[in-house]
Amino acid sequence: MINKQSKLPIYYQLEEAIKQEISQKGLAPHSPIPSEREYAEKHGISRMTVRQAINNLVSQGILYRARGRGTFISEQKFEQDISQLSSFSEDMRERNLTPSTKIIKMDELIGPSAAHDKLNLKINDTVYEIVRLRLANDQPIALETIFTPKKLLGAITEKQVETSFYQYLENDLGLSIKRGFQSIEASLATSEEMTYLQIKKNDPVLVMQRTSFLDDHLGTPIEFVKSIYRADRYKFNIEMNRS
Amino acid sequence: MINKQSKLPIYYQLEEAIKQEISQKGLAPHSPIPSEREYAEKHGISRMTVRQAINNLVSQGILYRARGRGTFISEQKFEQDISQLSSFSEDMRERNLTPSTKIIKMDELIGPSAAHDKLNLKINDTVYEIVRLRLANDQPIALETIFTPKKLLGAITEKQVETSFYQYLENDLGLSIKRGFQSIEASLATSEEMTYLQIKKNDPVLVMQRTSFLDDHLGTPIEFVKSIYRADRYKFNIEMNRS
DNA sequence: GAGTGGTCTAGACCACCGC
DNA sequence: CGGTGGTCTAGACCACTCG
Structure with missing residues (x-):
């Protein structure tokens, strides 16, 4: 029900109410919902407010x-499912697999590097390099x-990057991505990669490189990551809109 | 200027006017635009109408x-640039390359096949198979x-699929995708693929499979395509949002 | 305190759809 | 024709930001 005294906007309450109505009544796709005028009259609110709720939905x-x-x-659901930027951990859970992590190396880089470029940093900024x-x-x-x-993260320990790096950024540091x-390309593994991934010479791999940006209207780069995936065990799934 | 007699909605005219204002004055990112009340007064329209225009932008x-x-x-631009579903031709042009096509084969398939599954067809529906x-x-x-x-396309000739298949669907058939x-994975080329792509044994390739759906609220599948890309010449670029 | 966007009202007329 | 969503008005009060 709509509570006009609530601090929550009426249109938002109505959004939730409509969503609940759909799932509770188990309404099928392509069934009609009540008209805007019906909602307005039923809840004693203006039709424009109803429209705002429906527009959002x-x-x-x-x-x-x-x-x-x-x-x-x-x-x-389909239309909401446009693929989201997700971390390895989120990705695996979505595939009903249990993710885990072994930290191989943690370093600090100073001076010019490809990462400095990608992250739009000055030469004397320090960059963490974490291999997992x-x-x-x-x-x-x-x-x-x-x-x-480093200047955006502060001091970090192995513990903090043992699980999801995105989760660490978002939940612990309060940063919003x-x-x-x-980019995704195919390649053959180097010998170091072969060792860690337990694959053989000439086994193909997927090379994914990603730069992520914060939600701060400056679009500050927050990570550059290069991942080598075993081609026999991993495939990218992407849903995209047209126009 | 806003013309209240126009058949075009006022909010739409205002959207265009604001966009033009930005590019004409060469306004930089993060510069403010006039307030909603200013726009309303200046054009003699309601503030709610101004809000609708600005909401859209x-x-x-x-x-x-x-x-x-x-x-x-x-x-x-960045925020608009979320990567769109695009055809090979569109993709290449965006990379400032000139696309072209050689048709290898055109066939009709009847009876059960993987394509029937992906396209959600009945066993006795006919499917075109076009190799390019x-x-x-x-x-x-x-x-x-x-x-x-076939039932969605009707008769087709080689001429019609010599260039962009998406363009053919959209411009000639009036279908809206x-x-x-x-999905994107890495693999090694088969001997047939090696021949056509002029690559050697053990050269990795990217395998992209895509199912596209129409904009008809039924989401009718319109194509299933499997593409083998030379890994040394092609890389997927994808921009994604989070949350 | 002045100005901004965020929300909301109670109407109105229109174009479109299905009967 | 009656009902629908699409557009639009002329106000109002609120919470927020900044000087």
Whole structure:
């Protein structure tokens, strides 16, 4: 129900109410929901407020409108599922695998480097270099090298990067990641990579490089990471929109 | 200027006017634009209408708001640039390369197949199988096999798939593609692939598989394509949002 | 305190759809 | 035709930011 005294905006309460209504009644995709005027009258609110709630649900891909006909429930979930920038740990959990990590190396880099470039840093800024072997269900999947600026992280210990680096940034440091740019190519493993990943000469690997940026309207780069994935155990899945 | 007699909505005219204002005055990212009340008064329209225009520009990533401070211009382009589902031709042009195509094979498949599964078809539906070698600046880049349902395309000729298949679907058939789901993995080329791509044994390749869906609220699958890319000449670039 | 965006109201007219 | 979403108005009060 809508509570006009609540600190939460009415349109937001209505959004939640509509979402709940859909899941509770188990409404199927393409079933109509009540009209905007019905919602307005039922809750004693303005139609414009109803529209704001519905607009948000439409842009979340939960509803769609048809002029002259009504508002309907979208095809399930699909539209929300546009693939998100996700960490290795999140990715593995989504695949119903248990992620784990072995830290190989932790260093500090000073002076010019490719990472300084990618992270848009000055020459005398310090960069952490963290090399981790990532496993799923205890099987090696990827060898990952993270570069991240010391001035944004402060002091870090091995403990803090033993699990999800994104989780550390977001939950412990309160940094919010907005977007990432990544490239994916195929290659053959180097001998060091072969050792850690337990693969043979001429086994192909996927090389993913990513730069992630903060949600601070300056788009500050927060990490540059290069990951080598075993091609026999990993495949990228991406959902994309057109236009 | 805003024309209230125009058939175009006022908010849309204002959107265009603001975009033009930004590019004409060459306003830098993070500069403020006039307040909502200023726009309303200046054009003799309601503030809610101004808000609708600005909301649209915000969701297009052109502007951002800051409560109590104002509305500002976003960091250039970046936010709009979330990578789009694009065809080989579009992709190559974006990389300033000239795409071309050699058709290797055109067939019709009947009976059960992996493509029938991916395209959600019945057993006795006919599927076109089109194999094309894709080149950029006359260098072979990818070997591409498209599966697409005959019942949605009708009769097709080699001429029609000599250039961009997406362009053919969209411009000639008036079909609108909404989204695609793709996977990317690394592999070694088969001997047939090696021949067409002019690569050697043990040269790695990228294998991309994609299913594309129409914008028809049923999300009808319109193509399943498997492409083999030369790893030395091609790399996927993807921009993604988080949360 | 003055100005900003965030929310909300109670109407209105329109174009479109299906019967 | 009646009902729908699409657009628009002319106000209002709020929370927030900044000088």
